[in-house]
Amino acid sequence: MTALKQYQRLEATGLWRATPEDQRRDVIVSIGDATLIITDTHDRVLAHWSLPALQRTNPGEIPAIYQPDGDPGETLEFPEDEDHFISEIERLRAAIHRHRPRPGRLRLVTLATVVLAVLALGVFWLPNALISHTVSVVPEVKREEIGKALLAHVRRVTGAPCTTPAANLALRRLSARLPAPGGQVDRLVVMREGVRDTVQLPGRIMLLSRTLVEDHEDPDVVAGYILAEQLRAERRDPLARLLRYGGVSDSFKLLTTGRLSTETLRGYAEARLTQPTPRVDDAALLGAFDAQEVRSSPYAYALDITGEKTLPLIEADPYANSTSRPVLSDGDWxxxxGICGG
Structure with a gap:
């Protein structure tokens, strides 16, 4: 976001709290590339908040209190003497809000025109074309909304995700360490049960089985599973998978109303957890390991302890004879x- 370059050196002091049970901490807050960067007084990064997901809980009041969308327990407070920084944040939030797609008469006319064109081309007889068109026009904000709704239904089957303040910070660092193709960052969620290994939902939400972090000594293993799932999502859009489950009627409903039925979301959430995980092409996967500076052999042995079925990933490990960049520090790993409590 080049429009944010003028803010990259702007800093302020504030009070940060990771959970309602924690004490507030003195922190330094700076504006980075589309994020608020929260560091302690020793310049250690504590959190990254996405500016588009930033919410103010007390508009017009002082001290100004903010929180990230979806995590009301984490808060950031700015005192009255940081009014300049508060003003810049509010200016950025207003600019971001103006550029977000909002329903209105023009959008309704556009959608109606698109729907009529689709009908004229006989898309009802070509459901794949309707699904592809729907996937191409749904904005990222709507994908995130659908992903969060799906996650809520998944939790009915799996239970609440694993979470601790320290582990959540490590999870965010892991996510930032392994951006998906195109540079997008996934929101990683560790589930207690019900997830075989990884599941990608719309809106860049990736579910991880607790076994990926608890049963392996090397963080390169979970990194390999994340890279593989990112490649699957790149080749088959998670929203397209959902719409294929729902069928033509749900694609049409999403196009015209921006909504999906609760029945479809609930049914897909349950079905998605039982769908098999296809293997990823070895050449593509090795390219991802190389690009992200991660060893492929730990992941290969996690798939097959003998190495017989994953020999190409072992023999062609791009960092077998050289030093790879650590996936996580020992402390973060x-x-x-311990994110699920042992």
Whole structure:
């Protein structure tokens, strides 16, 4: 976001709290590339908040209190003497809000025109074309909304995700360490049960089985599973998978109303957890390992302890004879392994 470059050196002091049970901490807050960067007084990064997901809980009041969308327990408070920084944040939030797609008369006319064109081309007899068109026009904000709704239904089957303040920070660092193709960052969620290994939902939400962090000593293993799932999502859009489950009527409903039925979301959430996980092409996967500077052999042995079925990933490990960039620090990996409470 080049429009944010003028803010990259702007800093302020504030009070940050990871959970309602934690004490507020003195922190330094700066504006980065589309994020608020929260560091402690020793310049250690505590959290990254996405500016588009930033919410103010007390508009017009002082001290100004903010929180990230979807995590009301985490808060950031700015005192009255940081009014300049508060003003810049509010200016950015207003600019981002103006550029978000909003329903209105023009959008309704556009959607109606698109629907009529689709009908004229006989898309009802070509459901694949309707699904492809729907996937191409749904904005990222709507994908995130659908993903969060699906996650709520998934939780009915799996139970609440694993979470601790320290492990959550390590999980965010892991996510930032392994951006998907195109540079997008996934929201990683560790589930207690019900997830075989990884599941990608719309809106860049990736579910991880707790076994991926608890049963392996090397963080390169979970990194391999994340890279593989990112490639699957790149080749088969998670929203397209959902719409294929719902069929033509749900694609049409999403196009015209921006909504999906609760029955479809609930049914797909349950079905998605039982769908098999296809293997990813070895050449493509090795390219991802190389690009992200991660060893492929730990992941290969996690798939097959003998190595017989994953020999190409072992023999062509791009960092077998050289040093790869650490996926996580030892401390972060230990904290992440305890995210489900041992």
């Amino acid at each position: 230990i904290r992440l392994q």
